[in-house]
Amino acid sequence: MSAERERVAGFGRLDLGLRQASDWYLWGPYLSERQWGTVREDYSADGQAWTYLPHDHARSRAYRWGEDGLAGFSDVEQRLCLGLALWNERDPILKERIYGLTGAEGNHGEDAKEYWWFLDALPSHAWNRWRYHYPQAAFPYEDLRSTNASRGRHDPEYELLDTGVFDDDRYWVVEVDYAKADPTDLLMTIRVTNAGPDTAPLHVLPQLWYRNTWSWRGREPEVLEADGNVVRTTHPFLGDLVFVPEGAPELLFCDNETNTQRLYGTKGPDFPKDGIGDHVIHGDDSVNPQRRGSRCAAWYRLSVPGGETVELRLRLRPAEAAPGDFDDVRRARRAEADEFHAELAPDTADADEAAVLRQAVAGLLWSKQFYAYDVARWLDGDPAQPPPPLERRGGRNARWRTFQAFDIMSMPDTWEYPWFAAWDLAFQCVALAHVDPAFAKYQLSLLCREWFQHPDGALPAYEWDFGDVNPPVQAWAVLEVFALDGGTDLDFLSRVFDKLLVNFTWWINRQDTDGDTLFGGGFMGLDNIGPIDRSHLPPGWILEQADSTGWMASYAAAMATIAAVLDRAASRPALDLVQKFLEHFAQIREALDGAELWDEETGLFNDRLTLPDGRSTWVQVRSMVSMIPMLAVGVVSEEALGRSVAVGKRFARFLARRGIAGPDDLVETGLLRGEAGHRSLLVGVVSVDRVQRMLQILFDESEFLSPHGLRSLSARHRDQPAVLDFAGIRANVDYEPAESTIGMFGGNSNWRGPVWFPVNHLVVSALERYYRFYGDDVRIEYPTGSGHTATLNEVAADLRGRLVGTFLRGADGSRPCFGGTTRLQTDPRWRDNILFHEYFHGDNGAGLGATHQTGWTGLVVDLIRRRHGAVTPTADVVQRLITGS
Template sequence: MTQEQLRLAASKTGEAAWLKFGPYLTERQWGTVREDYSAHGNAWDFVSHNMARSYAYRWGEEGLGGISDDQQLLCFGLGLWNGADPFLKERLFGLTNGQGNHGEDVKECYYYLDSTPTHSYMRMLYKYPQRAFPYRQLLQENARRSRHEPEYELLDTGVFNQGRYFDVFLEYAKAGPDDLLITVTVHNRGPKTARLDVLPQIWFRNTWSWGYDGYRPELRAAGPGEIQAEHRDLGAYHFYCESAGELLFCDNDTNGTVLYELEAGPDEYFKDGINDYVVQGRRRAVNPARRGTKAAAHYPLKLAAGASQQIRLRLSRAELAQPFADFDQLFAQRHAEADEFFDCLQEQLPDQDARNIHRQALAGMMWSKQFYYYDVTQWLQGDPGSFNPPPNGRRQGRNSNWPHLHNADIISMPDKWEYPWYAAWDLAFHCVPLAVMDSEFAKNQLRLLTRDWYMHPNGQLPAYEWNFSDVNPPVHAWATWRVYQMDKKLHDGQGDTVFLESVFHKLMLNFTWWVNRKDRNNHNIFEGGFLGLDNIGVFDRSAPLPTGGYIEQADGTSWMAMYALNLMRIALELAKTNPVYQDVAAKFFEHFLYIAEAMTRAGDGSFNLWDEDDGFFYDVLHLPDDERIRLKVRSIVGLIPLFAVEVLDEEMLEAMPDFTRRLRWLLDNRPQLSALVSRWQEPGKGERHLLSLLRRQRLEKLLTRMLDEAEFLSDYGIRALSKHHEEHPYVYNTPEADFEVRYEPGESSSDLFGGNSNWRGPVWFPINYLIIESLQRFHFYYGDSLTVEYPTGSGQRLNLNGVANALAERLTSIFRRDKRGRRPAFGHYELLQRDPHFKDYLLFHEYFHGDDGHGLGASHQTGWTGLVMRLLQPLAPIGGAIERPQPQQESVRQ
């Protein structure tokens, strides 16, 4: 085993707490629901970016490239000042939902470059302009632009022209679980000498101002370049700052004078004290006694053109006489061990470019861990000592029906700036790449959302903090099965059935919630609201329809068919050791058949979501007068039926006699259902039976559309909306208004759903990943007997595993250099494409332009876009999860 794997093993057994410290600070705590105590629920405005430097947060902390312990009691982050900005750069700036022409958006340049799973080695890069940061320019230009124009980005302002910026590399290495080595390395990339104030900061999260416990921990100067931290729960730590100038101290308390026009006492030193001292020269803003709950070491640097300087820091529980004697040796050792760990993971990757993409994708996954704290009952009631009691309507407003929810855990975030809160279906996708690094963490993430203090008593999983009651696609069972399979392979075929069983029982409750709440007429046709797809439809599916009535959803029903098959497969696995699960598996088999029948049957078409003439699935609008109208929008809503596919073989059926007996009775006595299971009447040794919403003829029709470059097939994957709608928009007419859906390859010009809702046409990794996986499972059944034209009309035919590989190549090409050395994800920015200080640093955007592949949306949503690391080598043609040749087990374990 590698040294990193040994650390992971020690962490799992509790032998050593290697995960105690990590990158658990968010990049943005301002503008979040948890910190919102406004009367109208306007979270973005209640605590703004401009207020944040003076406001002590209630529920968490933020920091530039920061770390904290796993309860976020003690925090470290970076402060910078270029001498031109009106305040320190301590947090990332971005536009709020109402300020951006396409919703909220971070306006900074930073990269997560490396991390091991125990965070024994981490590296990130922040690029800081040497002239004044263009805050006002970014606000004004984006406000001027319409939704029909692109966002105005930091690169567009010219602040990086001629290299007039600092590259600030922040690196961490752990000498031990409680001993962290930190380097800050600053490079002047510009043509002239430039100054930069660097302020490594350490502080305690404010736990004392809320009226429950007044205990106040303390930071104090303990010698030249040394700060001692004392906390009754965490113990004592020493923060060593080599060759530091001044040590500056204040308190992590709200500045009521600045924010609320309150009078300050003579011995009060507020959260913004270090900022005011450095930027404004206010000497009284910091505590002359050199103690407090927030502190910084001040390094005023002056760097010649092209020069660099390194600052060395150490945070240790031990008191060290010579904290920097072994510093460089330990740092080099941890870096080498990180290389060893990734060499093991990347044995099968074809080239260095692929390894770079793979490593940075996983680094983004690791850096996106966050301590997430939210007690909804306390938030609803308000704190006795708070500046901001909640408004009277709070107890009937947002999240008021989730009083049981109490979160205080390390959770994988979609993006720690734009989405600094977990999202249920994002998290499921995260766990697949996470399992490559740390399968135990991935399993714990999946367990977490099914815990009693997360999951609603009625069985619903919490969606996200803006509205926990929103409905996300039910992909938790899919992720649980995939992670179980991956973990099983890592442990020589020994599956963690305790994990699988514990999650399975909770998911049965969630499945029942769906059946009881989202099948309006008990016809096995499901609704679910927007289901994460925002602007992709004719109407906002989470709001009352302008026509009245409701929508029978092709995607909602398909997700439920997939869910039933996922739970059936898990139950069959558990039945290998406990036969009682055979009956449970049969129940989910039956659920699937009734959903499949309702969704695909012919006849009067009342509930038939399949259109035989178009060869496509559509949503059906059910009007108040009982009329039903197919909403003929060709979107991924109609491709999601591909995901409900499973294959049963005779060997499995023979091993599960109770399951098979129930199946045979059901299919013999319900002939309309037996037609939904391929070859049911032709059993034989080695025979396979396909469970799918698509039999061969319909599958071929659907794939003809999906693989048509004039429709869904982009050079960079499958588009969310058919390009057919560019020249032929879908229009639904009502007496009051016309509703139009038109193909848009990038940011949506419609604000139908509000905010940054942009599913209209771009390429999204999670949906593409499920398409690829489903094609593999269809290939497992059909083999080479089924080939399709790829692309449609080309005359070239591939089997379905070949199509899956071809789609994976298109998706990975977004990040790979092409023959001209350009990466499509970088778009038209020549600085990114050519400059040696940019061209190999990658961002994993939320989605990608449907025609040219450049990155769009949240720039650091490595979460589900991190799935790219699973597609970087040819896919092995098997029927389970996306598989590829495994590295030699001996090399992993020795």
């Protein structure tokens, strides 16, 4: 076992919090790359977070709930932060944080306008590596803003590469790596390479600062210069530390306080947060001559010839520690990272796949962020500060006063989405379980803790609206993570199961409006996929959703499986709960059979919209919404079937109403297969004949099947938009393989055609469950109309290959995810740095949306490892536990 595997194995249970679990978690990449423009920092009356604290204010305003920076590290409670600032002698401000456009500024919503990558990481953060490309010309802030503002939704986004600032290779390659000598000894190495032809200046300013907590509580901690060009600090929790920059940089000090003079024209601190930047760029007398404060920087002034590299080294360590050799530590940690990732990559994976796998893991681990948000305190304001506007009391998240987060969480993205989202987190945990199962389990448990889960049982959706409704995929993720961890942590399974019981009941009581076991919920993660905003209907209107109902069937099946595992493997009597969830599953099946959601003509499910006067209509769209019910399928062994029928009265009646009195009848229907005593039952909420019709549509290349996975909307809508014309409402949706052309959900959330990894992953998993039942006996035409047939397992394998292939070099040497951007495809300094986008072009696989949506797109980790047989299927783990075989 590698040294890193031993560290990860040593984390064990994380019930008491990350620091109690392992000292190796004390320092990590917990500093987000955007704190400005977040809901947490918004104290406006109108809830306009982007404009309340914009990028222009970020350098001058002290944050309340967190910090941000470049290549940032912090301690686990983000008391003390370490990050990077740069200046090329042309920019009007220090480059201290990633720049991007707000939702209103971008022609397709918010969008980061920089190029940076997460290249490497270990779960313990004993080794982390980050890369950034910084122009030598003035950064084109205004050009990016004004040009995108002049473009419409039908125009492409204007990106940093389009501005010409990287022409002639006149830019800096900046790489930062962190290596830990031990849990409290942190080594920072900065390598800057002049990619251009001529000698150029660069100012490099590694910064150390305290998060401002003293404005509402406690005493301001301090960093100050000590002998030998060393910075010293003492903190009640972190102890006595020294920050040691090698070489002879000038030390600069200021306070992490708001520059009220610049922002509001009122007298403020003498040496505010932006004092270091004003001193470096303008020569202002804005740094503390006494060389002390709550923020400091080591100012390196470099002049680097073209093509050459300069390395800078710094160290943050306990004051009394005897430091080991810097180079020895870095070499050892890098070697451990190589060993860890060599074990992770399947033997049959080629070098390119292994590199993609390693960078996807790096993105997931760099996206572990400190997240603090006390909703009651946020609504009411801090005692020492002016009270927020009264309008906030009934505004965003006002129903969630019990929510109190103060932890490290897995974020979908460190810039565009530097906040958790419930169903994103479920997929992230499946990917994380391959490298850090303890952390993955901790995240799923944390979401269900009493300070997260609402007293009524709801789980918080996402920061912009905790009360919105995400698909209930937590039980599925819990099973997946449990199995990936070896299927032994029954205590984890039991604890989360208890909390999900409450959440399941909330769904039954709150999201089944008229008690017919057809569910709504609105958003359900699939914003922009239909002609109407499903979360904001007029009062009295009811939308019964095919996807919500399908998700609930999957939820019931997963909960029944967990209960069965606990009953057999954990000696926790749970047969009554197995019965409960099988009954729910059967009820949903009956409701779906009897409801008017199935369109026999098209072979798809539809949402049904009902008005207060009783009039109703289908919302007919050929989308992934139509396919979700098909995913609610499982295979039950004959032994488990006998136990279930014996105790599950409603499940037995469900079978009897279909003329199924026993195993012989099941065999005749084709739902029970195998030799007597070793047979399996196929259980789904969609009948087999309907599934076959849906698969024909799903695997039609003129509809859903693309070269890089399944589209979220049928390409048939390219020329035939889906139209809703009902009760005075006329709306439509057409196939858009790239950015959205409408403003629904902010305009950048696009499921109108692109390939999206989570649903693709769930489809692949469902196909494998169908194959588990049918084996090689069933072959389908794939792709539809091709004349070629394949088993369902072969189809699943092909889909995995298409998804993974989005990132891999093809025969022509190009990666589909880079689209038509020549520099990304061909330049040696760019082409092997992978971005894991939010979604991908429905026709050519180009990356779109958030550039670092490594959270759910990080599922590529799971896809690669399963593609090469490196993972035991969850169904096999569950079968072993239930049957004891």
